[in-house]
Structures are given as structure tokens and as C-alpha cells.
Amino acid sequence: xxxxxxxxxxxxxxxxxxxxxxxxxxxxxxxxxxxxxxxxxxxxxxxxxxxxxxxxxxxxxxxxxxxxxxxxxxxxxxxxxxxxxxxxxxxxxxxxxxxxxxxxxxxxxxxxxxxxxxxxxxxxxxxxxxxxxxxxxxxxxxxxxxxxxxxxxxxxxxxxxxxxxxxxxxxxxxxxxxxxxxxxxxxxxxxxxxxxxxxxxxxxxxxxxxxxxxxxxxxxxxxxxxxxxxxxxxxxxx
Amino acid sequence: xxxxxxxxxxxxxxxxxxxxxxxxxxxxxxxxxxxxxxxxxxxxxxxxxxxxxxxxxxxxxxxxxxxxxxxxxxxxxxxxxxxxxxxxxxxxxxxxxxxxxxxxxxxxxxxxxxxxxxxxxxxxxxxxxxxxxxxxxxxxxxxxxxxxxxxxxxxxxxxxxxxxxxxxxxxxxxxxxxxxxxxxxxxxxxxxxxxxxxxxxxxxxxxxxxxxxxxxxxxxxxxxxxxxxxxxxxxxxx
DNA sequence: ATTACTATTTCCCGAGTAA
DNA sequence: TTTACTCGGGAAATAGTAA
Numbered sequence: 001x002x003x004x005x006x007x008x009x010x011x012x013x014x015x016x017x018x019x020x021x022x023x024x025x026x027x028x029x030x031x032x033x034x035x036x037x038x039x040x041x042x043x044x045x046x047x048x049x050x051x052x053x054x055x056x057x058x059x060x061x062x063x064x065x066x067x068x069x070x071x072x073x074x075x076x077x078x079x080x081x082x083x084x085x086x087x088x089x090x091x092x093x094x095x096x097x098x099x100x101x102x103x104x105x106x107x108x109x110x111x112x113x114x115x116x117x118x119x120x121x122x123x124x125x126x127x128x129x130x131x132x133x134x135x136x137x138x139x140x141x142x143x144x145x146x147x148x149x150x151x152x153x154x155x156x157x158x159x160x161x162x163x164x165x166x167x168x169x170x171x172x173x174x175x176x177x178x179x180x181x182x183x184x185x186x187x188x189x190x191x192x193x194x195x196x197x198x199x200x201x202x203x204x205x206x207x208x209x210x211x212x213x214x215x216x217x218x219x220x221x222x223x224x225x226x227x228x229x230x231x232x233x234x235x236x237x238x
Numbered sequence: 239x240x241x242x243x244x245x246x247x248x249x250x251x252x253x254x255x256x257x258x259x260x261x262x263x264x265x266x267x268x269x270x271x272x273x274x275x276x277x278x279x280x281x282x283x284x285x286x287x288x289x290x291x292x293x294x295x296x297x298x299x300x301x302x303x304x305x306x307x308x309x310x311x312x313x314x315x316x317x318x319x320x321x322x323x324x325x326x327x328x329x330x331x332x333x334x335x336x337x338x339x340x341x342x343x344x345x346x347x348x349x350x351x352x353x354x355x356x357x358x359x360x361x362x363x364x365x366x367x368x369x370x371x372x373x374x375x376x377x378x379x380x381x382x383x384x385x386x387x388x389x390x391x392x393x394x395x396x397x398x399x400x401x402x403x404x405x406x407x408x409x410x411x412x413x414x415x416x417x418x419x420x421x422x423x424x425x426x427x428x429x430x431x432x433x434x435x436x437x438x439x440x441x442x443x444x445x446x447x448x449x450x451x452x453x454x455x456x457x458x459x460x461x462x463x464x465x466x467x468x469x470x471x472x473x474x475x476x
Numbered sequence: 477a478t479t480a481c482t483a484t485t486t487c488c489c490g491a492g493t494a495a
Numbered sequence: 496t497t498t499a500c501t502c503g504g505g506a507a508a509t510a511g512t513a514a
Contacts, residue, residue, distance in 0.1 A: 003246040003313045006488080011241065015324045021331070021466050022381060028498065038490045043499050054241075062497050075241045077467060080325055083318040086253045093259070143260060228259050229315065244507080266479065276509050281480055300478050 008079075009035055010045050011054060011072055020073045023058060023065035087229075090222040093148060095141045095184070095197065097134040097219075099211045106131030106198060114159040114166060122154050123173065123183050125202040131185065132199040132206060133192075134217060142195055148172055149186045151227055158188070175220045176205060184219055246317075247273055248283050249292060249310055258311045261296060261303035325467075328460040331386060333379045333422070333435065335372040335457075337449045344369030344436060352397040352404060360392050361411065361421050363440040369423065370437040370444060371430075372455055380433055386410055387424045389465055396426070413458045414443060422457055 004012065013035060017024045031042040046066065049055045054072035058065045068076075107130040109115055119127045136142050151172060158168035167189040176182040182201035190196075199219065205211065242250065251273060255262045269280040284304065287293045292310035296303045306314075345368040347353055357365045374380050389410060396406035405427035414420040420439035428434075437457065443449065 003249065003317070006243075008241040008246075012320060012324070016320070018329045020324075020463070021329045021385070021461070023378065027496095029496095040490050040492095040499075041488080044489085047499080059498085064498080073467065076321065076324065079241070079317075080321040082250060082254065083314065083321060086250070086258075086314065087318055091256045091259045140261065147259070223259070225258070229311065265477095267477095278480075278510080279508055282508085285480080297479085302479085 007045055007049055007052075007054070008075075010042070010049065011068070011076060014055065014066060014068060015073075015076055019055075019066060020068045020076075023067045025063060025065050027064065087225050089225065091225055091228070093144045093221045093223060095134070095136055095144050095148070095219040096138065096216060097136040097141060097195075097197070098213075099206070099215050099217055100133050100135050100213050102131070102133040102192075102198075106133075109166070110200065112166065114161070115156060118156050119183075119200065122156065123171070123200070125181060127200045128202060128204045130204065130206075132201070132211075132217075134197050134199060134219065136195045136197065137216075145194060145197060148184060148221055151221070151223055152184070152186055154183070156185075171200070172221055174199075176201060177209065177218050178220060180205065180208070182219070184221070245283055245287055245290075245292070246313075248280070248287060249306070249314060252293065252304060252306060253311075253314055257293075257304060258306045258314075261305045263301055263303050265302065325463050327463065329463055329466070331382045331459045331461060333372070333374055333382050333386070333457040333459075334376065334454060335374040335379055335433075335435070336451075337444070337453050337455055338371050338373050338451050340369070340371045340430075340436075342368075344371075347404070348438065350404065352399070353394060356394045357421075357438065360394065361409070361438070363419060365438045366440060366442045368442065368444075370439070370449075370455075372435050372437060372457065374433045374435065375454075383432060383435060386422060386459055389459070389461055390422075390424055392421070394423075409438070410459055412437075414439060415447065415456050416458060418443065418446070420457070422459070 002009075010031065013031070014024060014026075028042040028046065029039045031037075031046075032039040035042070037045075046055070046057060049072070050057050053069055054075065055066050055068055058067075110119065110127050110131065111129050116127070136145055149170065152170035154171045154173070156169040156171060158166050160166070167187065169185050169187045171183040171185045174182050174184045176199065180201060180203055182199050182205070185198040185200055187198060192198075197219070199205065209215075209217075211217070240247070248269065251269070252262060252264075266280040266284065267277045269275075269284075270277040273280070275283075284293070284295065287310070288295050291307055292313065293304050293306055296305075348357065348365050348369065349367050354365070374383055387408065390408035392409045392411070394407045394409060396404050398404070405425065407423050407425045409421040409423045412420050412422045414437065418439060418441055420437050420443070423436040423438055425436060430436075435457070437443065447453075447455075449455070
């Protein structure tokens, strides 16, 4: 059932017994039992590994001692490094979409002290008074958006005043066109569908980039791989 | 030439393109080229991986998008955890041997201030005035001894007085019979061969354990795996 | 260009068994 | 008990090719 078969399986097994540091005494039948293969196969694989320079065997009477060679160790190190890369390198999520004009109410909301102070404190910048509406142009971007909504770790809380209540939002820091600091907002009560995100930035992005409706923009977020794995373990996704 | 073949090779390759986080667009011929297999094999392996629940495939016209399933990710996590265990777990090196009486000069040397103060400072204990001579009883122990000599990271420097010069030594901290603090000494100018080590401890081990010549004792050292790998890369051991 | 079928070859596994 | 051979069945890889 395991993914690993044959030679690599034996090599890893031996390494788990520190066979990179010293000779380890083995028998082919013990190996076979542990790895759920036949004694014959264990024997053949050992011969093969030795022939290919991954291990050395020393046979003393009826006893066999094996040790990984430098090549065998390097093979495992390479694999370890690859997996470390996978599990430790940040994952870039990119949303591409096009600018469009909304009702212009973004500026009003951000200017409200109830939002403004939270944004300033939790995002660490003084927001430009306005949001940039972006309509995501591909299904990949929409998929990414749903992912980022789960990953969004900065919470802007709703509040009330004497007139009405104001909804909350979640957001995540991102790079605008690969350069500028910004945050992607996922607003709780919005009239937009999932193909739309709103961008808040310390800059007037529309002006800085001379953006017109329909212009393409890119939003990039770096996520730690652990996010995906923690997330996976919590769900019953198959 | 790589150790990995077939399914696991593809799975790791896909993970390197963050296919655990999002759908990745692939073609079987590009996969084949990258992994040095035939296009037909790539196609078959993808079908198999999907059938076995490691990936999902979404085919849109002529484009194929793949994504790892939870099961596929877990398989890689398992492998990663195993390799981490190998490369991060300390390796116990055990030397077994038998006590024997030397010339009794160990006590004299340790009592010399030139040695005593270094031992106290660098080993962090006040040594009992005497060394325990241990003759290693197996080739495995002798192999271990040679390894530990390389790993020995505490240096006791030689010195001179008006009468003569006194040689240096290297040593490494160890556990005596799995319990007591001690250090294994590798003395530069010694009349002993490689089958002999000398043990220094804060305790009178001979008395504490009622040791007679010929009694078996065990010396254990924990080494970080990185030691072996750094060591390997520096040598041309095959 | 794709993917993936069928046919053929090549390789691998393990039963039987010798030393 | 060991290890490791031969050999038959079957799985895996590729060539050829269809769609």
C-alpha cells in the first residue's frame, strides 16, 4: 500500500537503523518480514544495491553486515532536500483579474474611524481612502481566492453606531503587481460574488498605475505550506 | 539513475509544483521529458495515481489539470517524516569492552594541574584521579571507536614543564553503563593500540560498580546525524 | 499538437530449492 | 538456520498508433 517499493524502500529502512553511521547486522528474512516482501526479493535487492554502489555488504560466516555508502547516503539526502523544499518553501498564490468601478462606497467605509483604526493597527499601514475592485478573470484565480479566504488571518471587526451596524471582514497581505504593499479584503456582507475581491493599499493604486476599468492587475500572496497541510488534516477532502 | 521510479516520482514532482495547493496544468509529454520516462508511461501512471486516489485529474478540452488529494499529500508527509527522523534523530554509538589494569599512570597524569584544570573546565566535572582502561571486544566497537575519535570535539592540550613535555588528547562525553557521566579519551601519544580507550569520570567507576579486570562495560555516545553527513561530504569514501 | 489504447518486450517478484 | 540460484508468471515500460 505504501508508495515506496524495492530498492528505495530498503535504503530508507537501513538508514532508519543508522546504517549510514555503522555496519548493521541483517538477515534477508528479517528484512523481508519488515518490508513485506519475500526473502528472495530482499536478497536480490541487496545484491542490486551493492552492485549499484548504494551499500556495502560484509559477509562473515552466516552473518551479513551492511552499511550505506556515500552514494547511498547522498541519494537519501537528495530526497530529504526535495521534500524539505516542498514542505518548507512558501507557496505563491497569484490572482489575476481586471479593475472595475464599483459604487465608490469603499472610500466612505475606510474613512470611518471604526474601520480606519483597525486597518491601520492590524495591517500596519495608513490606507488610501478607497478600495480597488478586481474581478478575477480565470477559474484558477477564483479557486485561489477561495483558498486565500481560508488563509486570511487578519480580522477587521464589525461595529455599530447610533444609525446602523457595519459588517466585518477578513483580509490577507499581498503584493500588488508584484511590488506594492496591499491587502486583499474578503468582506462579510457584500453584494459582490466570489469572482470579486477588494484591494486596500497605502497608495492610490488607480492613480499610481494609471489604471482604467478593464486593466489587468496581479495580486500575489506567499503562504506557508503548513497552511495547506493543517487545513487538509482538518477536513475530509478526498 | 535516481532511486525513485514510477508513481512516487510523479507525485513528488507534482508536489514541487505546489500541486497540493492548486491545480497544476500538465501534459504527459512534458512529464515524460522531465522524469525521463516515455509519454505512454506518464499517461499510464497518471491514470493509476488517479485510480488509487493520490491525485485528481480535470481534463478541459486538450488541457489537463492535476491536484494532489489528501491521500497523496499524506503519503508525501509520511515520507518526509521518515526522512526527518533519519536526519534529525541522534545516533547512539555504543562501545562494549572489558576492563583491564594499565600501569596505573592515569591517576598521575590527571592529577597534574596542566591536565586537571583543562578537564574540569572543558568537561564540566571534577575528574576522579584515575582512568579506567577498556579493551574493546568486537570489531564493531573498534569501528565505533574510530568514528568517535573523529567526532571527539573536546580538546585537551599538551604542555611542557621544566622536566618534560606532556602530550595532548581529544575526548567526547559519553554515558558509562548507560547512566554515569564520563568522557572517552583518545590520547595522542599512547602505548595502547586502537582497541583500547580510556575513560575519565567524576566517579571512581571501578569502586562504584565493583569492577574487576575482565568485567564488561558499555560506553554510549549520542551523535547528531549531521556529523556523519558533513563528514562524508568531506571525504572520498566509496 | 494532445491522451491513451493494444501489443511486445523487459523487468521484477517469489516459489522451489541448492549449498 | 543462512544466502542466493533458476525459472515461470505477471507487472511495468515502451513502440506503434488511433482518436
